Amino acid sequence: MEKKNKVFEPIKLAGITFPNRIIRSATYEGMSDENGKPTEQLLKKYIALAKGGVGGIITGFIGVNEQGRSGSHMALLNSNENIEAYKELTQKLHDIGTPIIAQLNHCGGQTKKEDTGMQVIAPSKISDYKAREMTRAEILEVIEAFVQGIKDAKEAGFDGVQLHLAHGYLLSEFVSPRMNRRTDEWGGNTENRFRIVKTIFEKARKEVGNYPIIVKINGYETLKNGMSIDESIKIAKLLEKVGCNGIEVSNGTIKAGLATMRGNVPWEMIVAQNDRLNKMPRFAKSIIGTVAEKAFPQPQPKSLYNLDAATAIKKAVNIPVIVVGGITNIDEIEDIINQNKSDLVSLCRPFILESDLVNKFKAGLQTKSKCIQCNFCIIGIEKAPLRCYYGKVPARVA
Numbered sequence: 001m002e003k004k005n006k007v008f009e010p011i012k013l014a015g016i017t018f019p020n021r022i023i024r025s026a027t028y029e030g031m032s033d034e035n036g037k038p039t040e041q042l043l044k045k046y047i048a049l050a051k052g053g054v055g056g057i058i059t060g061f062i063g064v065n066e067q068g069r070s071g072s073h074m075a076l077l078n079s080n081e082n083i084e085a086y087k088e089l090t091q092k093l094h095d096i097g098t099p100i101i102a103q104l105n106h107c108g109g110q111t112k113k114e115d116t117g118m119q120v121i122a123p124s125k126i127s128d129y130k131a132r133e134m135t136r137a138e139i140l141e142v143i144e145a146f147v148q149g150i151k152d153a154k155e156a157g158f159d160g161v162q163l164h165l166a167h168g169y170l171l172s173e174f175v176s177p178r179m180n181r182r183t184d185e186w187g188g189n190t191e192n193r194f195r196i197v198k199t200i201f202e203k204a205r206k207e208v209g210n211y212p213i214i215v216k217i218n219g220y221e222t223l224k225n226g227m228s229i230d231e232s233i234k235i236a237k238l239l240e241k242v243g244c245n246g247i248e249v250s251n252g253t254i255k256a257g258l259a260t261m262r263g264n265v266p267w268e269m270i271v272a273q274n275d276r277l278n279k280m281p282r283f284a285k286s287i288i289g290t291v292a293e294k295a296f297p298q299p300q301p302k303s304l305y306n307l308d309a310a311t312a313i314k315k316a317v318n319i320p321v322i323v324v325g326g327i328t329n330i331d332e333i334e335d336i337i338n339q340n341k342s343d344l345v346s347l348c349r350p351f352i353l354e355s356d357l358v359n360k361f362k363a364g365l366q367t368k369s370k371c372i373q374c375n376f377c378i379i380g381i382e383k384a385p386l387r388c389y390y391g392k393v394p395a396r397v398a
Ligand SMILES: Cc1cc2nc3c(=O)[nH]c(=O)nc-3n(C[C@H](O)[C@H](O)[C@H](O)COP(=O)(O)O)c2cc1C
Pocket: 025, 026, 027, 028, 029, 059, 060, 061, 103, 164, 166, 167, 216, 250, 260, 261, 262, 324, 325, 326, 327, 346, 347, 348, 349, 350, 377, 378, 381, 386
């Protein structure tokens, strides 16, 4: 009997109808203006992805306030002007039939004072980053900022929001036993570390009813005292209990190097965009390369590295699960979806190179992404809008 292939069938999950099961994972685009308003370039990017067949788009992270921003081109939703601009953008995506989800984030300890002009804050003062421990009043302010962000996203026409609880940003700093060392009611056991997320859900539900709210979490962390799969399963159960509509499973923090996006250590790109390092002689640069490869230890495996965690979480909860990380070919995707290992798959780097990858998969024109995982894109976005460098250092990054 022929195997049933669900990948290209539409599905309603988490209150959102997806035309197929392959979606674009959140990818910082750096295509907003200084005030966080989306530019024409961002709209074009999303339209290319939608016309290229993606089952849905999760935006690059959008700041819930100025203090949680990083880089001067990170999107913000916190003004009527920006909400109006996003209304036009979401409408254009809906005209094509592609759902769009706003990823809401506060960068916490992983932003810089130079970026925000403000004090960098985190749940605890730890050596992973330079940040001051948040006061209780600041925690309540952040909760309000997330609730406001969810209301604003709904008003702007997004099909739902994704709260960023992964990659070492503020909400994941709270949830992670490594990063949250607080001894008050916002730290300690799992329930206390989760309290900030629970409070956001409780307050948001009063404002937006059953509007889709999903999250992205670290299924595990590779650093000492980081999240274990057992711990992330506990968090997933708590998320289900507070009315979360779906969970995307990732891993990593900035301190953990390239655990999130595995592949090449992009030292040539790091050197190229640092004026001081770039002036060094060629042999000195290659020494930097060797050091960089040692400094960013690469956890193994390099593909499907969040699948075990996602599948374990899927078994433990009854809400939809999305797996991201090192997914590059259609055979793997069909296996994941048809064997019910995850409800959706999400991809980031493959879509930076090929916006139309899903159409190519569907038409049988290609079975594998052409992305070489050079990781130059992740360095490039610090200075310039998102693009694929395909392993070539540009003359100038910005
Ligand atoms: C250039 C770039 C920007 C990213 N921006 C975000 C982001 O804004 N929010 C987020 O949750 N993850 C972000 N990620 C991580 C991806 O969503 C994804 O989890 C990771 O790249 C692994 O997926 P992949 O192997 O398909 O690239 C980014 C990754 C890259 C390479």
